[in-house]
Amino acid sequence: GDSxxxxxxxxTLSEEAFLTINCTYTATGYPSLFWYVQYPGEGxxxxxxATKADDKGSNKxxxxxxxxxxxSFHLEKGSVQVSDSAVYFCALSDxxxxxxxxxxxGTSLIVHP
Amino acid sequence: GAGVSQTPSNKVTEKGKYxxxxxxxxxxxxxxxxxxxxxxxxxxxxxxxxGTGAADDSGLPNDRFFxxxxxxxxxxxxxxxxxxxxxxxxxxxSSLLPGAYNEQFFGPGTRxxxx
Numbered sequence: 218g219d220s221x222x223x224x225x226x227x228x229t230l231s232e233e234a235f236l237t238i239n240c241t242y243t244a245t246g247y248p249s250l251f252w253y254v255q256y257p258g259e260g261x262x263x264x265x266x267a268t269k270a271d272d273k274g275s276n277k278x279x280x281x282x283x284x285x286x287x288x289s290f291h292l293e294k295g296s297v298q299v300s301d302s303a304v305y306f307c308a309l310s311d312x313x314x315x316x317x318x319x320x321x322x323g324t325s326l327i328v329h330p
Numbered sequence: 331g332a333g334v335s336q337t338p339s340n341k342v343t344e345k346g347k348y349x350x351x352x353x354x355x356x357x358x359x360x361x362x363x364x365x366x367x368x369x370x371x372x373x374x375x376x377x378x379x380x381g382t383g384a385a386d387d388s389g390l391p392n393d394r395f396f397x398x399x400x401x402x403x404x405x406x407x408x409x410x411x412x413x414x415x416x417x418x419x420x421x422x423x424s425s426l427l428p429g430a431y432n433e434q435f436f437g438p439g440t441r442x443x444x445x
Contacts, residue, residue: 260436306372320372
């Protein structure tokens, strides 16, 4: 079945550092890929998405590119802020199936001033 | 506007008891989803409604779990004979329409603790 693997956290960075959170996936079809973010005390929010190979999703300075050849969707940001501290979830949704997203385990990001 | 709301925010119960968890989706959203999130894990799908009917309940772990959405808006997740392993955060989400291209909006969750 479909699955998503994320790098283990926590990821701890200083403000203005470069961020990469790795995500790889296994899917039988051609899924849509998503990054969700969960800030402390809040519900999950969609951060960005990509629906086909080579698409780049971007939002709030975060980017991720749908790489079909490496089955990856790594999240990057050039300069993190303390306010980016949250848990980040990679997810996929099979476009040909029931489109119920499959989530990774989440990666906690802690940004220090 | 108002987002997805869930009540209660916390629920503590004893093993063997019955619990109901409520979800109020965004007004006008036709699709509603329930997930369960255990500590250190991502959300796991339980059931999805399109309107009043359960379009996919393949994620419900066993027949102690049941959900309804009688008028196509508010939904209630019902758990009978609760077990300690049911302890988790139960998340609700809604989207305007079903489908991978339609963003799901999540509520803050209900944290269920079974003693």
